[in-house]
Amino acid sequence: MTPRGPQETLEHAQTERRHAMVEGQIERRGVHDPDVLSALRTVPRHLFVPTEVEDRAYDDAALPIGFGQTISQPYIVALMTVLAEVTLRSRVLEVGSGSGYQTAILAELADRVYTVERRRELEERARLILAKLGYHNVTTVLGDGSLGLPEQAPFDRIVVTAAAPSPPPPLLEQLAEGGRLVVPIGPAGGDQVLVVVTRTADGWHEVESIPCRFVPLLGESGYRDVEGQEPP
Ligand code: SAH
Numbered sequence: 001m002t003p004r005g006p007q008e009t010l011e012h013a014q015t016e017r018r019h020a021m022v023e024g025q026i027e028r029r030g031v032h033d034p035d036v037l038s039a040l041r042t043v044p045r046h047l048f049v050p051t052e053v054e055d056r057a058y059d060d061a062a063l064p065i066g067f068g069q070t071i072s073q074p075y076i077v078a079l080m081t082v083l084a085e086v087t088l089r090s091r092v093l094e095v096g097s098g099s100g101y102q103t104a105i106l107a108e109l110a111d112r113v114y115t116v117e118r119r120r121e122l123e124e125r126a127r128l129i130l131a132k133l134g135y136h137n138v139t140t141v142l143g144d145g146s147l148g149l150p151e152q153a154p155f156d157r158i159v160v161t162a163a164a165p166s167p168p169p170p171l172l173e174q175l176a177e178g179g180r181l182v183v184p185i186g187p188a189g190g191d192q193v194l195v196v197v198t199r200t201a202d203g204w205h206e207v208e209s210i211p212c213r214f215v216p217l218l219g220e221s222g223y224r225d226v227e228g229q230e231p232p
Contacts, residue, residue, distance in 0.1 A: 014046050017058040025060045026078045036081050039108035048101040071099040083182045083196050084157045086110045095145030096161040100126030107135045116145030146219030148174040163192045163214040168221035175199045188216035188226045
């Protein structure tokens with residue numbers, strides 16, 4: 001056997017941590033979708049977090065990514081992905097790219113992913129890492145994702161990773177018939193609930209999933225004024 005170089009040893013350790021994360025945090029909590037588990041084993045989460053917190057990338061927790069924003073806890077990413085029911089044919093819109101980690105998970109499973117981020121620095125960082133890892137089916141967009149992306153609509157799936165006061169009307173409109181929207185709903189900084197909205201021929205149907213806590217969706221169809229949040 002050829003001895004491993006230091007870089008290889010490090011990558012190997014991260015892969016082991018990632019597999020342990022999937023088993024201990026995701027499967028143990030009842031997520032068994034093989035495609036979602038495989039995506040979580042594949043995407044190198046440690047490359048999506050700032051170097052200061054890289055050693056905590058596989059912890060059972062959300063982590064700071066700068067600008068008062070967070071990368072979601074691995075289990076929440078898994079759950080949102082399961083709830084979205086993404087398939088290889090899905091055109092997906094993600095609102096709130098943040099680190100780009102959830103984007104990469106969606107890109108492993110979908111045909112195409114559009115992701116919108118309002119903070120320039122985060123959009124840039126997500127764009128660079130996603131390109132470096134070869135996610136050619138992702139388009140990153142800088143802007144107010146609470147308004148959706150009308151020029152690319154309709155979408156089969158919409159995943160919002162910031163909490164809204166109610167499902168943003170533009171996103172409901174941009175959902176294809178048979179489509180699914182996953183969005184945390186509730187007060188900024190308070191207890192929220194993950195909501196799944198499906199669109200059928202006769203309208204929109206809402207089902208509540210689990211309680212959660214996300215940073216607020218700031219924008220025209222989100223929260224307009226949240227204390228402590230600087231403009232982009
Ligand atoms: N999915 C991300 C979560 C990031 S936190 C991850 O796992 O890393 C939520 C993100 O939503 C933040 O980056 C925040 O800047 C962004 N955001 C908030 N309001 C937004 C809006 N109206 N449009 C686009 N992005 C928004």
